[in-house]
Every structure is written in structure tokens, then in C-alpha cells.
Amino acid sequence: MQIVQRTLRLVADFAFTLLVGTFIVFVSLYLAPGSPLATLSGGRALSPEAQAAIEARYGLDQPFVVQYLSWLGRALQGDFGDSIIYQAPVSSIITQGTKVSVPLVILALIIVAVFGISLGTLAGVRGAKTDVMVNSAFSAGLAIPAFVAAPILIAVFAVGLQWFPIIYPPGDASLGRLFLPAVAVSISLIAFVGRVTRANVRTAQHTESSDFARLRGLSPALILRRYIFRPSMLGLTTIVGLTIASLIGALIVVEVAFQLPGLGFFLISAVNGRDYALVQGITLMFFIFFLLLNTVIDLLYPLLDPRVAHRKAAIA
């Protein structure tokens, strides 16, 4: 019974957050200067009849609240409407964008995990010069957000050295194409994850359990693996959500810079074009994703760290 109640409450929270979130996005876009008509006409004057016809076609002649409610009503039935600037169902554009954005996020996560954790562990374990060097690199990395990294990477590797092409075949989402964008979003996150890993490793090195393991004469490799690395990783789960959230934020900038037609690219086009339906559709996807991510992390954490579950039980 308690589970049912908790689930219902979770779903209600979920729905309320979505409602508020989509409403805020809709209001913001509505209040911003510009209109989809202006974008569509591309600086050409339209006759009043043409304006009226376009407004009627996309429901722009309705009052603001009616527009929002009608979008909401259709969205609840799975119909996200039609994009004005792409003249296509929003769902088809989201599908297209997902095919690029999801592999990009996965690739970036792999890069962040591999480099962030290994460099962080290295700095934490080695100390001294290595630590100073790696830690300095982390500081530099943190200061290079994706919107700075992207044009620099393009300038150096695509334009200067020409190791990567500037244009790709339509629909290409190959590793070669996604590599530079993934690096661009990863740089500051590698530094972030690396720093947390380094701190965790250093803490874990001096816990009672690891000291005891050393006294027992266990091999350094085993101590590193079991008594330092493993507890350090547990601490990392707390920042997984934050990392993925930052990745998705950076995605928007990087996809635009690399002309990658993913969700971020379409979102920026939609915002610039005041394409309400497309903005709503994509942000709704992001909202749902973040909510699910947070929920999963909340549920997962007690499983990874039984102490949390115990604490919760004790409080209850």
C-alpha cells in the first residue's frame, strides 16, 4: 500500500513538474520578441491575408492560453504538433535529432568516464609532481567550457590540420563525425569528474580499511582496486546526474557549432524561429529525461550504498 502511495506521489510530482516546466518555456518564448511569421517570411513583407492564413494554419491566431492548452491536450495524446520552420511533425524531428544526440552523449560519457576517472585516480594515487601536473590540467580544463572548446577544436583539427572533414554525408552519425563534438563537451567534464575522483581517492587512501589492508600485507594493486578505487567510485554516483545534465546543456552549443543536426541543434533553430511546437516538444523530451534520470539516481543510490538505505530506514 505504501509503495502504491509513493508511486502515485512520484507520478504526481512528475506530472506537476512537467506542467510547470512546459508552461514556463511556452510563456518565455511567447514573451520574447519576434514571431514565427517573421522567421518564415525571412524579411519579406506579407500581405495581411497571407499573415492571417499562416496564423490560422498553425493556430497562432488563438489567445495565448488557448494555444498552450491546445498544445497540452494534443501532447497528452502523443501528438506534439507540426514544426513551423521544418514543416514536419515535431515527433519526426525529435526522432531524427535523437539519432545524433544519443550516440553523442554516450560517446562523451565514455570519454569523460575513461579520462576523468583514470586521470583522477592517477593524480590521487601518485601525488607529488604527477598530482600537480594533472591537477593543473584539470583547472585549465574546467576553464574551457564547450562553447569555447568547440570553435577551437574546429579551427585546429578540421580547419587547420584538416584531420576531420567540415562536411559529412547527409544523416551521417559515425564515430568520426561525433568525435570532435564529443571531445568539446567532455573537456570541462573530464576535469570535473577527475577532480572529484582525485579527492575521493585521496580520502579512501587514508581510511581505516585501507590502512588495515596495508597492514595485512595485501598487494598494492589489490588495495588500490578494492579499498581505494571501489569506495571512490561510489562517491562518483552522486555526480553522475550532474555530469549528464551538463553534457546535455553543452550539447546544444556544440551541435550548433559543429552543424550536427541533433536535438540541441533543432532546439536552437526552433527558439530562433519562435517555433513553439518544436521548442515545446524538444524541451519536454529534456524534462522527461532529467526527471527520469533524477528518479533513477534516487532509486539506485540506496542499492549502491546500503548505508543510505539503513539511514532511511532508521529515520523512518
Next chain:
Amino acid sequence: MTIRKSLLSQPTVHRLAVGGVALAAVLGLSSCTSTPAPQETATRVSFSDLVNATPAGTADTDELNWSIVREPFSLDPMTAQTQAEAPAIANLCEGLVRLDEDLQVAPALAERFEHVSPTLWRFHLRNGVTFWDGSPVTATDVVASLTRSFTDPLSYWTSYFTSVTAVRAVDDRTVEIDLSQPDNLFLQELTTAGGDISSAAALAAAGEDYGSAASGVMCTGPYQFTSWARGESITLTGNPDYWGGAPLTDTVTLRWIADETTLTQALSSGQIDGSFATPFSGITSLASSGAGTITYGNSSVQLMLLPTEKRGPLADAMIRQAIFYATDREAISSTIMSGAAIPGASFIPPYWSTDVDAWSSAYEALDADTNLDKAKTLVAASTFPDGATIDVAIPSSESYVKVANAMAQMLEQAGITMNVKVLTSAENDALFFDVALRSSYDGFLSEPFTNVPNPLEQMLYVTPGNVYNYGLYENAQFTELFDQARTESDPARALELQLQAAEILNEDLPWVPILVEPVRLWQKNGVSGTSASFSGFMYAPWALLLGATDN
């Protein structure tokens, strides 16, 4: 006409890197105390350099990548009037007539046409022409397409064809068009996308979706619509059965790269084979790269200062003239535009007519040199003798920011304070719609153009009540001359009337000319055969003769 941040500003989503460069440029310019001194540039384009086409390709080629300024919203000819949509459709769909290399009206889907009476045109369709799906082109398709283009509320072309009263099929191969009065613009406007013929069946089947990425178009052009990868490219495939002969290139892929630096590099590295709007910022490096050639084409595009409805200093012709004389257009052209633009001298686009001789003499006779003393005198004689302050809106592009800042410094010396307001792309687009927003500024910088090489079109925009006449310009003498010139059936007399009307406009300057912007065509080495004129790349099948060259 379209007024748009077109050639100067590569359409952007957000150009972060270029933003930095623009900022540096602003800081650099604003820290100067005097106007920028002309520098030696590799390029110094003049009217005598301008051409309408490059030599036809001589060999087949598999695929060419061609750059257009941004992703089109639609491929429907009915809404093709900007430098993104029009060139994308130009190889797909065609009309009864088109402009040839000399910018003269030539037969296309109509093998011949007759001006039966001053208000009646008759077109005879070419035999054996089929749409890509194999269905024959009939008068029914022509009537359906033109009626839609001339009257549909969603069409962008209705205001150009207001004199048309009926389009009717006489028989399967003959179409007649009735006009309410003689119209010296009509036949040329028919060469634009506004005169394109689509399959009536395809129009009916696709409905409002005609021209979308999913529906595409069904026309008769030398290339067929193949695919449209949203956000990336549009692929056109050569039509082997084209009535004018199969094109040399199998596949033309249209690309759009927002960032000027990246586009420049894509051009110099040969990944993109050509562009009609080579970035100003890349002209010098491309010219010296040896990777291709820049050809300058005849164009109607002018960078101009357009007054708005606001009744401020720009409503006074003397202030507009003072701005014209105080602006060192030569310096702006050579420094900011890398010498790839020509100092503007007249409201009417110069040399942009089929009567080049008459118009060029009139143009050469104009007093257009920068003259600060004259500017000061004009200000003193204006309704703002103690100096004027104007708020001018510009789009957020590197070149615009540089030009506006340079102008502000120049005008200051004549006693005119120009406050520059940089708008986001959404705000800038809204300028053309939102009267309240627009009239919160005295004027804005933009790049108006005419679709066809006919000065009447430029004049039309400043006639009373025209949607583009934002500054509410009105001069009864001009309006009368314009009306006569548009309907006069004697060509010599019509030309005379046009020249008289132009004289008034070049004096009043309803819009202040700053630069003439020739088409900046880039072709990679070993590629040739495209249109170089503005109307050519906008509305003629510019890739028909495009191919490889032997050398």
C-alpha cells in the same frame, strides 16, 4: 523583393566564435578617432568586372557540393523569394519563360509566346515535356500553378502580379493571361519562382505540405528533388530527360554552413565546390589560396539605410542626403568589404537593367562623391539645423556591426549622431513585420534587392501604400511618372519615363544607398558553368551547364 540580412550576414543560428571577432572589430573601430583609411586590398571590384555567367563546364562530374546561405524553409516555389529558398528551387522548377545569360526573357516551358494585345499574353507550351514522374506538362498544370502563385493567400508573389485578371487554358498546349492594364514588369516577373510550373496533381496531393522535406516538389527542371536531410543538406539529381539536355553533373548537394570562417575553409579546402555568397571576411584569403576563383556577378543587392514610419530626422530628405554625402562609402567598401562591394551612388541599382546604356549614362551623371561640406550644408538647411540624432537598428552580423560603427563615426562629423542598436536575428526578422518595433527606430540597415533586372521593381517599393515603403515616402510627381512608365506600351517612351522617375528618387533618396553588392561567386578549380548574376542564381537553372573543366 526581399529585404534580408542576406549577403552580408551569413544566416546564423548562433555564431559564438564570430561574435568574438565582431566584438573585437567593434572595439577596434570604436577606439579609432577618425574614419578607417582605405587599405590596399587584393580585390577592387568595379561595374566593368561584373558578369552574368561563367564559361560552361566541358566534362561530366559525379557530385558537386554547393553552398547556400541557410537552410530553406520550404521548396515550394510559391514561397521562394529569399537567397536560401530561391537558389535551392531554381534547378528544380521552371516557368513558361526564364532569363537567359544576357538577362533577356527567353522561352522555357513555353516554346514561344505572343503579346497579343497590351493586356493579353499567349503562351504555347513546348511539346513532349514531362514532369519527373513522366506525366506530360499541360495547360492545366500551368493554370493551377500560376493561379495558386498569383492568388493564394500563402503565396509571396501576389503583390507582383496584381495586374493579372485571368489565367486560362485555351487548349491543352496553350495558355492565355489577361491583364487589367498594360504592365511592363509582368513578363520579367514571370521568370521568377512566382512563375514556376508544378504538376497540378502533385499540388493537389500534397496540399499545404507541397515543398516540405517529406513531400518535395514535382517539376520539370534539369535536376530532380531527391532528398532533404533536415539541418544538413538537400540533394538534387540530374534529370537525364531534361528538354534542354541532361546536365553535366549527376548530383548537386546544397549545403549551408553558418559560420563564415568554417565556410571559407570548406571552400578553400575544396570540400564545398561553390558559393554565390562568398563571405566578405574570406575574400582575401580565398583569392590568394589558388584553390579556385572568385567571379563577381551583376546584382541588384544594395546595402541601404531604410527609414521607418517614425517621423524623425530620416523623414527629412535633406538629412537622408546629408547621410549619403557624409558616408565615405569608398572607405567602407575597401576596408570592411575587402573591396568586394562597390560604393553605392543611387537609389536605383545601377547597371541592373536590360537597357544598360541608358541607365549607365544616367548613373555616371550623378553627383555621388563623399562630400562632408555638402553634408554639413544639408544638415544646416534641414529641419534639424542644430544636428540630428538617429537610432538605427542592424542585425548582429560582423559586417553590419563594422559598417554601422564606421558610419556612426563618419556622420558625427556632419552633425548627425547615429546610435546603433544591434538586434538578435529574431528581432531583426520581426522588424519587417512589427510596425511598433520598427518605428521605435529611425531606420535600419538592410540589403533590399529586386528579383528581376528592371528599375520599375525598385521604384514599386517606394510607391504609396507598398508594403516595403516603411518610410512612407511620397512624391506625387514620381508616383505619376511611375504609373505611366509601368503601363506605357511604347518602349522608348517607357524608358524615358523611367529615367525621369529615377531622377527624382536618386535625388530624394527614399532609401540611402551605401554599397552595391555584386554576387560573389566562388568556383573551385576545375569547376565552371554557373549563373553569376543575381537573377540567374535566384531563378534560372544555374547548375544546368555546371560541370568539370578540362584544365
